[in-house]
Amino acid sequence: MSDLATTSAAEVSTQPTSIAQAALAVFSPLESDMEALATRHRNVVFDMSTPKGFKAAKDARLELRESGRFAIQRLRDKTKDQLNDCKKVIDGEAARLIAIVExxxxxxxxxxxxxxxxxxxxxxERDRIEAERKQKHTDAIAVIESYVTKAAGLPIERIEAGLEYVRNINVGADVFEEFAVRAAAQKDATIRALEKMIAETRERAAAEAQRLENERLRAQLAELQSKQAPAPAAAVAPQEQVAEPESAPARPAPNTVSYSTSRVTRATDPAPAPAPVRQFEAGALAANESTAAGAPTLRIGDIAARLGFTLTAEQLRGLGIEPAARERGATLYHEHQFADICDALIHRAAEAKAEHAQRLAA
Structure with missing residues (x-):
């Protein structure tokens, strides 16, 4: 083992130096020898033409190698071996000291x-609690948003109840904390969506009710028309038999409701019972048929009897039906105008029902 490897810790403590400095100290004394050797042979030109000169050159080279370069290389290798031996010593000492403090x-x-x-x-745990707190608010906002989807297709009463429930939800900072603004915005959006849904549901319900009422009115008028259609006469009576004498008593008005051109009976009111249908004499029916394309014969009283409620000429004029003629104070219409009167009544009833539905939806 080298001298460095056998150096004790006490010796090192009395000669404090680094390992590198200690290693370089081995080479320091040789520097002057190398300078002297190099100076002695520097710039020397040997006479190679003579044996003496040739031998002197070879001796100089040997000295430069053995006392110079080779000597330094041998010292270098020796020092490195010594330093390698020191690794084991250092490892052991370090392990001993580490065992004291480790x-x-x-x-x-x-x-x-x-x-x-x-x-x-x-x-x-704090992060978990905070995440749950935020998720709770996020879920609550999502629930407010989901009420719109849940309300789709429900009866209007349940949608209105849901709207009232949403309106009463507390979205203040005491409940939603920093999510209060977001919750309030979602609440407003849900309220607007539910209000729109209610309005659309009412409009659809009103439109459906209007359609059903129109069908009912058409069916009722068609039934009245079928009941009032004149039966074929057995024989055509003379024209003079058709005319009613002036002294004939006025036909009593049927016990029906009054009909105005400005308003048709509401669809929600019960339909009036049709008045008894007046039976026409066979001769009068034949006369009406024979004069349908000529002189008007349909009186206001006949129209009222067929419809089941009273009408005036002014009311018919309001519906766009003008009288065909006047005869001794009686307002007369053509027989074919009765179909126009029925169509006008249906149209006016539909308009009134639509206006009523709009008022309900407002």
Whole structure:
């Protein structure tokens, strides 16, 4: 083992120096020898033409090698071997010293790790609680938004109840904390959507009710028309038999409701019972048929009897039906105008029903 490897710790402590400095100190005394050797042979020109000169050159080269370069290389290799031996010494001494402090370090380190784990667990728990708190508010806002989807297709009463429930939801900062603004915005959006849904549902219901009422009115008028259609006469009576004498008593008005051109009976009111249908004499029916394309014969009283409620000429004029003629104070219409009167009544009833539905939806 080299001299460096056998140096004790006490010796090192009395000669404080680094390993590099100690290694270089081995080479320091040789620097002057190398300078002298190089100076002695520098710039020397040997006479190679003579044996003496040739031998002198060879001697100089040998000295430069053995006392110069080779000597330094041998010292270098020796020093490196010594330093390699020092590795084992250093490792052993370091292990001995580490064994003194490492148990104490481990004891302190374990305490630190326990505390760090405690801090990490506490932080993880705080993060979990915070995440749950935020998720709770986010879920509550999503529930407010979902009421629109849940209300689709429900009866209007349930949609209105849901709207009232949403309006009463507390979206203040005391409930939603920093999510209050977002919750309030979602509440307003849900209220607007539900209000729109209610309005659309009412419009659809009103339109359906209008359609059903129109069908009912058409069916009722068609039934009245079928009942009032004149039966074929057995024989055509003379024209003079058709005319009613002036002294004939006025036909009593049927016990029906009054009909106005400005308003048709509401669809929600019960339909009036049709008045008894007046039976026409066979001769009068034949006369009406024979004069349908000529002189008007349909009186206001006949129209009222067929419809089941009273009408005036002014009311018919309001519906766009003009009288065909007047005869001794009687307002007369053509027989074919009765169909126009029925169509006008249906149209006016549909308009009134639509206006009524709009008022309900407003």
């Amino acid at each position: 148990p104490v370090e481990t004891f302190v380190d374990e305490q630190i790790k326990v505390h760090e784990k405690k801090l990490a667990d506490e932080k993880a």
